[in-house]
Amino acid sequence: MGNCTSSEKFVQECCYTHAATEKLGVLLVNIGGPENLNDVQPFLCNLFADPDVIRLPKLFKFLQRPLAKLISILLAPKTKQRYAAIGGGSPLRRITDGTGKNENPSKILRQLHANVYVGMRYWYPFMEEAIQQQIKRDRITKLVLPLFPQFSITTTGSSIRVLQRIFMHDAYLSRLPVSIIRFWYQRQGYIRSIADSIVTQLSKFQKPEEILIFFSAHGVPVSYVENAGDPYKDQIEECIYLIMRELKARGVRNDHTLAYQVSFRARVSAFTWNNNDNLSMLALQSRVGPVQLLKPYTNLVELGRKGVKSLLAVPISFESEHIETLEEIDMGYKDLALKSGIENWGRVAALGCTSSFITDLADAVVEALPSAKALSILRETAKESDCR
Numbered sequence: 234m235g236n237c238t239s240s241e242k243f244v245q246e247c248c249y250t251h252a253a254t255e256k257l258g259v260l261l262v263n264i265g266g267p268e269n270l271n272d273v274q275p276f277l278c279n280l281f282a283d284p285d286v287i288r289l290p291k292l293f294k295f296l297q298r299p300l301a302k303l304i305s306i307l308l309a310p311k312t313k314q315r316y317a318a319i320g321g322g323s324p325l326r327r328i329t330d331g332t333g334k335n336e337n338p339s340k341i342l343r344q345l346h347a348n349v350y351v352g353m354r355y356w357y358p359f360m361e362e363a364i365q366q367q368i369k370r371d372r373i374t375k376l377v378l379p380l381f382p383q384f385s386i387t388t389t390g391s392s393i394r395v396l397q398r399i400f401m402h403d404a405y406l407s408r409l410p411v412s413i414i415r416f417w418y419q420r421q422g423y424i425r426s427i428a429d430s431i432v433t434q435l436s437k438f439q440k441p442e443e444i445l446i447f448f449s450a451h452g453v454p455v456s457y458v459e460n461a462g463d464p465y466k467d468q469i470e471e472c473i474y475l476i477m478r479e480l481k482a483r484g485v486r487n488d489h490t491l492a493y494q495v496s497f498r499a500r501v502s503a504f505t506w507n508n509n510d511n512l513s514m515l516a517l518q519s520r521v522g523p524v525q526l527l528k529p530y531t532n533l534v535e536l537g538r539k540g541v542k543s544l545l546a547v548p549i550s551f552e553s554e555h556i557e558t559l560e561e562i563d564m565g566y567k568d569l570a571l572k573s574g575i576e577n578w579g580r581v582a583a584l585g586c587t588s589s590f591i592t593d594l595a596d597a598v599v600e601a602l603p604s605a606k607a608l609s610i611l612r613e614t615a616k617e618s619d620c621r
């Protein structure tokens with residue numbers, strides 16, 4: 234079994250018996266997003282109520298919900314404007330549903346008789362609903378969860394925590410063998426799919442060799458990486474290294490740079506604790522300076538000043554289009570770039586339902602099957618390995 238490297242081979246050689254004995258479930262987990270403008274405030278409230286997104290000192294945990302409510306009410310008007318600018322809601326549910334229904338994984342997973350479910354962390358259909366109402370009803374016998382391309386405490390870690398909470402208290406779920414794909418940024422199929430998209434977009438410029446490839450990643454507070462062991466930054470950097478290596482192998486030798494998104498910084502700064510978990514820092518950023526987020530920050534003005542004339546933006550930390558690609562990058566960054574002397578602008582689309590990517594994700598699911606274990610066992614392993 235350990236030698237099976239592609240899903241087709243795996244299905245052919247290893248798994249004909251699987252379908253007869255197992256009922257496989259695949260839960261596609263995502264952040265979720267407001268479907269209309271009325272959803273924005275309660276969605277934000279769910280997001281900020283997550284102790285993996287806003288980490289309060291133990292003594293102040295009781296403030297998590299009221300604080301989330303307050304922050305969501307304060308941020309809602311501006312955030313509604315941003316969602317309005319991309320059509321009045323988030324595309325995440327539609328895209329994630331599409332991933333589940335995509336032809337390629339269906340073909341591979343159908344042979345394994347897999348049921349594909351969608352569960353969101355902060356909005357409908359919540360992970361809790363998918364698990365309690367669908368997965369339990371279907372009495373599946375094995376569950377695989379592909380989570381996010383790179384591991385962050387704020388995304389993957391938070392989703393695993395919800396999963397553990399639900400599974401620990403249920404007789405059937407606590408015994409269900411589960412395999413969590415904690416990251417997949419290093420998979421060849423994923424790297425090749427991004428490289429394909431970059432090559433396609435570069436060819437649309439007049440002088441492709443002069444384009445700066447600008448990787449744009451979501452930010453997280455530095456304290457997550459330095460104090461809590463979040464591997465996110467390392468994984469982002471390694472992911473870019475692997476993409477550039479793949480491009481080089483294809484003869485593409487463009488310059489590249491990485492920056493963490495900036496307007497995200499403005500929003501987080503106003504509402505997050507500083508490194509010392511000091512309560513007095515809350516919402517008093519003007520007095521104490523902003524929360525440190527991963528650097529380098531996005532600085533398009535500086536790139537313009539340095540003489541960059543052509544730039545291809547590549548969103549790197551999320552596999553679907555969402556508000557930060559469609560509004561922050563396509564509108565905010567593009568405008569600023571053009572005003573800063575960058576004359577030619579392009580953007581690589583998020584992979585979404587690209588068939589090479591979806592096929593690779595299905596491969597990852599199939600390869601993860603042999604390592605499925607009841608979550609109570611996985612929890613022990615997670616403790617030992619400190620979230621990596």
Ligand SMILES: C=CC1=C(C)c2cc3[nH]c(cc4nc(cc5[nH]c(cc1n2)c(C)c5CCC(=O)O)C(CCC(=O)O)=C4C)c(C)c3C=C
Nearest residue numbers: 264265266267286312323324385387451453501550555556
């Ligand atoms: C790699 C992906 C993401 C990381 C890391 C992440 C961390 C993080 N996010 C916030 C605050 C917000 N996130 C919001 C929405 C949102 N975030 C991600 C991804 C990551 N977040 C996605 C895919 C989405 C959904 C977007 C959509 O289309 O609906 C929001 C609301 C929207 C916005 O204002 O941008 C907030 C606020 C924090 C504080 C954080 C780490 C500490």
Ligand SMILES: [Fe+2]
Nearest residue numbers: 264280387451
């Ligand atoms: Fe976020």
Ligand SMILES: [Fe+2]
Nearest residue numbers: 451452497557
């Ligand atoms: Fe964000």
